[in-house]
Amino acid sequence: MTATVTRSFRRRIDYQLLRWQARLDGAWADRVIPLVAMLGLFVVLAGTALARARSFETGSELGTWVQGAWQITTSRPAESTITGRHLLEPQLAVGFYGVAQLTRLVAAIPLLLALQSAALAAGAGAIWRLARQVCTLRVGAALAAVVAYGVHPTLHTLNLADVHPEAFALPALLWGAYATYRGRWAWALPLFLLAVSMRSDLGLAVAAIGGGLVVGGRARGGRRLVVAGFAWTALAQLVVQPMIGGDGFVHQDAFARYGDDGPGILWGMVTAPWEVIGDLIAHENLEVLVALLAPVAFLSTLAPRRLLPFAPVLAIPFVADVPIAGPEGVGHLVAPLAGVFIALPFALENLGRRNIERVTVDRRILAALTLAALTFFVLDAPSSPYSEPWAWGGRDAADGVRLEIVERLDRDERVRAAPSLVGELAARDVIRAVPTGVAPTASELTSGVDVVVLDEEVVATWDLGEDEVAELVEELEAQGFEEVAAVEGIRVHRRRGT
Template identity: 45%
Template sequence: MKGNRRRPNWTDEWTGEHVTVRVHEARRRFDMRLLRWQAQLETPAVDRFLPWIAAFVLFVSLSLLALAKNRDLGLGLGIGFPLQAIHLLEGGRPPVISELGLNMFAVQAAFLFVPIAFLARFVPTTEMLLVFQALALALPVVPIWRIARGPANLRIGAASALLLAFALHPSIHNLNLAGFHTEAIALPALFMAYLAGRRGQWVRLGLLSLVVVAARADLGLALGALGLVLVLEDRRRPGWILAAFGTAWFVGMAFVVQPMFGHGVYPHLGAFAAFGDSALGVLGGMLSDPFGVVADLADRAAFEKLLLLLAPVLFLPLIRPRYLLPVLPLFGLYLIADVPDLGLGNPQQDVATLPFVMIAAAYALQRLGRRGVSRVLVDRRILSVLVLTALAFFVRDAASSPYEQPWDWGRRDAVDTARLTAVGMVERWDRVLATPTVFPLVAERTTALVLKDDTPFLPDLELVAGIDVVIFDETAANWARSSVRGFGGVLGMLDFEERFAEEGVHLWVLAP
């Protein structure tokens, strides 16, 4: 019958060879379609607009996350300290952070804070800081794309994978939710400075360099490292000038300007107290105790920080180490320094290293690829693994990971309402001592101190000296009820009256 006719060489059973051939043909067809699709995108218009669209999407995402977390009262000290500094600058007073006992400019010589404080006069301060920081964290998408498509000569697929790796990097999301840090503004400036150096745009390079060092004094060393990268790319004269300028800026700020604003010494010497009590003493201590330095660098926390920076980009920078090596001394100093964690592992320190990581990753993809007609082709399996790795570390380590349930942020509960009610009972001239969760709400005043709630303790006269109001949030402190009662009882003996106690939020006011 006609329906029973069989094709020539037709068999009822497939062999392994048939399956292999069919799979190979399917993969080849998929690769050809993918290449044709990418070829259609290889246009100047896509290069011009796509990175800006990606930056806008990332900016909106980061802004919404930060604003939601702020409404959730979850930003803590990282936003509280800048709020107090801006409040004091608006009043024409020195921005002395009560908790630190230091002028804001003595801490990091972040003079970029002055124009930011000026802008805060016209818009809500907290929201402006968070949105401005989100913009700074999103802008590097554009220079990363320019580097990938320009010097690295990658195709659309590889450049897009690199953008995704940056957009998902835990350091970006952790910094976005760690309050406000002027270092974030230096991030796009470092990327753009590298491009300006590559293109010979010296005026632009100079202006961007000023932005970098004005964001944080020790970023002068990162700028110096960028100069060394230019030297290694045979741009010796501008590279050495940039390296000398960055290093000189750091030395001048650290040992002249910051001591002038502070207590006469470099304010971060205490972070290296294990090696000495002066700059030369610390240097001598490190040279005389190399095993101690190595032990600090091999510490578990240091290893995790290194892993957090390199693993999300598949350790690609290790393929092009010359782009990473110049910044390693500064990165090592950050690892050795014994500094308090202001939240999420101090991601502001990652700003110095992250540009070098991403630049090295771009050139690593170039080396792993093969040259096509006009651009470098990178195996899609490598790109797939890169994106999946970035996604895995985002889920694992980012402060906005799905495990943190960010879709629930911004919904205030009874505890949040109690915190706001307690703060509403505080007069603007009161000197306040508050636990970290409440501190940002009372930071905009002359005197605002942090009540450390790590472990239960009893207050004394020294703790409340010069304080008018004490606010304690036991829901965040996780103290036993007996410890909270004991704390309040001793405050009563020190002439404080409890005026508010709801949902675990307590407010004591000094009796008149």
Template identity: 40%
Template sequence: MKATPALERTAKSLERTGETVATTVVSVRRRMDIAMLRWQARMDSRAWDRSLPWFTAVVLATFLSLLALARSQDLGIGYQLGHYLQAADLMDRGFEPVVSDLGYNLFADQGAWIFWPIAWALRVLPVAGTLLVLQSVALALGVVPIWRIARGPANLRIGAAGALMAAYAMHPSIHNLNLAGFHPEALALPALMAAYLASQRGRWRLVAVLVLLVVATRSDLGLAVAALGLLLVGEDERTAGWSLATFGLTWFLVMSFVVQPMLGDGGYPHLDAFARYGTGVLGIAVGMLGDPVGLVSDLFGRDGFDKVLLLLAPVLFLPLVRPRYLVPVLPLLALYLVADVPDDGFGNPQQDVATLAFVFIAATYALMRIGTPGVSRILVDRRVLTVIVLTAVVFFVRDAESSPYEEPWDWGRRSSVDVARVSASVLIGDDARVIVPPEVYPLVADRDEARVLRPTQGFLPGLDWPDRFDVVVVDVESMGWTASEARMFESRLILMDFRKRLDSDGVRLWVRRPGY
């Protein structure tokens, strides 16, 4: 049957419309590509190369600092900050920094010698704010070596380098570490990547300084330095590589099994994390070798899987394209995965520092591998770069502690419970021996005796509490107790001659000795 003239005209009209739309879309895309190339060409200059990463670092440092300070204001920052507040107070008064909540010298915990000069600076600076801002600035500085590696050894264009900086700035581990109290190893993250960059430029004295900074933040980061050395060996820098590997491994062994035990109770302070394999270093090693199935189960369990996913997925698993840049640090990552370390509420992001540095080094070279050579730079498809940034956004929203779902714009405003916690801390005397919830701990940590009251400690106070503590702060919301559990706990306090001095919004201040 022959089509009517009206239908033919309609079909031709639709065909012309489709062609017009397709032509318009192609034209718009072409204009966008040309505009993007023009912008990249303008930015692909020495002035932009020098200033853009530092400008990004300043913006990111400001953002992270504001988040950390706001979270500290509403008592949502990690309680580990209190350990360093107490240590700084003790060192300022000329005492050994024995943190009562840990039970031993602060330097016996992780061998964080970098805190020594920091403590001197804290004598004239506000302690909590300075530590939080210092950590935020250190984390933000990581964008600089990422940019330099991307633009230097990897020879990438502005777009690819910018996408990597964006992925770093939104990585959940960065934001979680920023809010998890204070951890000196945060200072090692930019230093470790900068050490690799300096090695590519043959600046070995700078490498030595940066490596010393890395190991001074945490003793087991000596294994990260050893991993960096092995990476350089794979790049035919054998002398420097083996020297770094030897130094890093030696530092880890000497600090962990000689110096830290001398400062502590005579043993490596973290052996308990491997207690399920045996007792003592030799017993644990034999236990791991004797139970390979259990070891593999711990490595590839749900928690380990989630940790690896959190590290790799926000960068689109790019490090798997260049695994040789990631493999050297896997033994240290495996050590963290099998360690039974209590979650501090933020996923222990301090353990991500070493792996994260290698993840971004590997991701940079992965883009170099999948890109195509241009006139002077490696070109990476903008669709790939767009997916990298979108993936980073997705995992930031999903997993970061400063995700929009956490409503960070409301941080810094104290609830009635927060006001009650602050009021309780103000009423505590300076010399009182205290045990308090995690939220209150940083407020009262600058004294000789201060401990954290953790929910895992059970619902009844210890029989020795009258001899150990003058003040107990009970926070029903923080502890997650029911009304009956709180009454049972407090009835024991009454029998121990503690008296209630404050009761507000579930926060109760119990005092045993007059004057406290």
């Protein structure tokens, strides 16, 4: 009797699911659901990013791009005093010049953060279209892929890691891939140009998309993308960026253990393959690989023809001496993240059963994908419920002091401040960050600035005793700086006579 009731109940559930699936498989769903998904994701991403900025929890990376936008819109050379390099030298982010023009109309910090969140949210629409129109998946599978994208920890880390121009490239890569698979090259090419304009090595990501086309049976267009992507990255990094920086290959320090210049680095890799392999399989690299694939239950690996072309893109930061985890290294993961979600709909298609019009994927697979995505979001995302993001955005008395400092400092004053204040003070000719982690000397703090703002949150990272901090303050006075304010753990020191 019990078994009969159970079967009857399951049949009713299956019948209701089929009815809802039939309704959702209509054309209206393809118009409404992706728009709702993008809007909802934008609200979450923009809300958390703006709340973080309001609470002065940003870093100096935000200041780099805010100062760059101010320099661009005021016709100044885009030479960052925070990094000591031209804005275009690291990755030739020429596309940021267009974004910077918008800061003429809206305050830079909320605009850049909101635009970045909007760009990341737009990627959800591309994944929906890939799933529905290229892989012809049913609504349930497409929705599971979109949910996995929206809660992926790397996406949220990128959103909360201040401002990264490559974040604007992520949706361009996803929408560009969709356009190529649909044969809409008139849309794909501008999207790929936008992507590479935000980071020069993303030409390799474009080449990887081309490689997926080649192995997928669209060799002509794919080969052109491969050639164009590699050519752009080589031209940018070996010709254009050295012209801006004036020091040869701009990423030479990251590969210094292999050689002294571009050809030497390549030769060093060829002649020491075991060293390269050792770097590739280093423990921290495997952790990053798992962090990319585990939130999609490793399903993307079931579409190797779409995913493997992105392997060289990830291998380069793996063998380079650069951060690849956390806010500092998340920019290197934009292309691999795009690869994971380009491959995911194809993997679901491979796992499904094709009916007359659509591919049906087993509900247990979709449940496992959704559960994995939500679990890793809760465990690893910086906006996880464990971080209590609903409490972000508040301000305490110290934040009030920070706001007053921002309002009172003149724009022509040269300032060194805590990383959390750099963004707010960045619209000036000279802004530098107070170093964290290692205690600086008094001369390092005062070099080239008129005002030094010391924040107890930064001072605490120096691991100095109260007596040592007092000695540092005395040394600042000996350097010609007087303390003009000391409130809520924040000290302001101004050069005498300014």
